[in-house]
Amino acid sequence: MADTKMEEHLPADLIDLGCKLLLACQISPKSEIERLLKLGAPTWYQDEELGWSCLHYASERKEPELLELLLQNGAIWNSVDKWNRTAGEICLSLNDQQGWQIIRNEGIRSEMLHYALAGPSSPQSDSSTNIKLKAEDKTSAGDNLTFLKSKLTWNVGSDGKERVLDADGNGVMMGWEEPLMVEHVKLMTHEHPNAQPGAEGMTIMNVGFGLGIVDRLFQETQSSSHPKPLNHTIIEAHPQVLEYIKEKGIDKLPGVKILAGRWQDFLLNPEKLGEVLENTPSGMGYDAIFVDTFAEGYEDLKAFFEVLPDILEPENGIFSFWNGLGATNPTIYAVSSSLAELHLEDVGLNTTWHDVLIPESLREEVWKGVKRRYWELSGYKLPIAKMSLM
Numbered sequence: 001m002a003d004t005k006m007e008e009h010l011p012a013d014l015i016d017l018g019c020k021l022l023l024a025c026q027i028s029p030k031s032e033i034e035r036l037l038k039l040g041a042p043t044w045y046q047d048e049e050l051g052w053s054c055l056h057y058a059s060e061r062k063e064p065e066l067l068e069l070l071l072q073n074g075a076i077w078n079s080v081d082k083w084n085r086t087a088g089e090i091c092l093s094l095n096d097q098q099g100w101q102i103i104r105n106e107g108i109r110s111e112m113l114h115y116a117l118a119g120p121s122s123p124q125s126d127s128s129t130n131i132k133l134k135a136e137d138k139t140s141a142g143d144n145l146t147f148l149k150s151k152l153t154w155n156v157g158s159d160g161k162e163r164v165l166d167a168d169g170n171g172v173m174m175g176w177e178e179p180l181m182v183e184h185v186k187l188m189t190h191e192h193p194n195a196q197p198g199a200e201g202m203t204i205m206n207v208g209f210g211l212g213i214v215d216r217l218f219q220e221t222q223s224s225s226h227p228k229p230l231n232h233t234i235i236e237a238h239p240q241v242l243e244y245i246k247e248k249g250i251d252k253l254p255g256v257k258i259l260a261g262r263w264q265d266f267l268l269n270p271e272k273l274g275e276v277l278e279n280t281p282s283g284m285g286y287d288a289i290f291v292d293t294f295a296e297g298y299e300d301l302k303a304f305f306e307v308l309p310d311i312l313e314p315e316n317g318i319f320s321f322w323n324g325l326g327a328t329n330p331t332i333y334a335v336s337s338s339l340a341e342l343h344l345e346d347v348g349l350n351t352t353w354h355d356v357l358i359p360e361s362l363r364e365e366v367w368k369g370v371k372r373r374y375w376e377l378s379g380y381k382l383p384i385a386k387m388s389l390m
Ligand SMILES: C[S@@+](CC[C@H](N)C(=O)[O-])C[C@H]1O[C@@H](n2cnc3c(N)ncnc32)[C@H](O)[C@@H]1O
Pocket: 144, 172, 173, 181, 207, 208, 209, 210, 211, 212, 213, 214, 215, 235, 236, 237, 238, 241, 261, 262, 263, 264, 292, 293, 294, 295, 296
């Protein structure tokens, strides 16, 4: 957004061209916009009043070629206005599916390119145009190691549901997510051969205990006719959550094994990986793996994807994860979900998406007393991924 301090350092003629481009994107023909771009008009420039970029203004015109022209000339697909809306949201509000797809596709292209250029082992590189799927702060919600040292509080929210908050008042796990966890568990277990009557039971790995909702559901889905999990491994890193697990006797349940530490300590360390696979019959990998941690970003999730071929049972194994990154904005959420699908494909997994509606009532009451709202959408995209058969 054009802030006055920044403008002091910009050449006056660049600011002038930026303002002209914003105006041209509202009222001028494409030829005039092309002329300004040739003169070097900055496509990243945003006005002060609304925080709108040339792409926001152009989105109101429903002219696909104009959006393409601006994107080809460096317009930033995910720059947000004062209300956290990208140009994609302007298209959605005008029911312009074509315009929205152009912006979303540019998001996917640019994010994939970013990761391809960053390479598999480079440090967390970043650029102003790529999605900030990780807060850049060192507070508890933005940094995993800070979070793991912070003090947690268990309480009941005004929606009557239990929740865990971190030291800064951010929701680590909130009871409103239970219906979504129910869907995850259903889709991961119902059709699996090892969960059918008479079968031996599934081998399950859950990363991140939180309130233990998903773990309770994994135990409960097995009825008198369906077997309980044969093995249920939980990886959890926060010392207070580990205490809570002991207090509740979760670690004493048949088949349950607690691995105390970060998932990175177990799964990215070849010596420990053997220990993790010992829990599965003939070391072939888990039947179901679910990941839902806290204060981790897309880079961490992608690193998790990369170990899946070593830990997921290849024939019928099912992987799913809490799909919460970018969920404060529909366009960014769509791009981050597609990015995950493409990166899962890179490691040999096919993803199907299940759309789950989140009722309005669940979206309001729950946030009282919580510092940072992490969910703004009416729907949840639930991923189910399996090894693709060659
Ligand atoms: C959102 S909660 C999980 C909620 C859980 N799915 C449920 O149904 O209640 C996240 C959990 O992940 C744990 N965690 C965070 N980072 C972790 C890491 N790197 N490795 C293992 N556990 C982690 C947190 O301590 C917290 O208990």
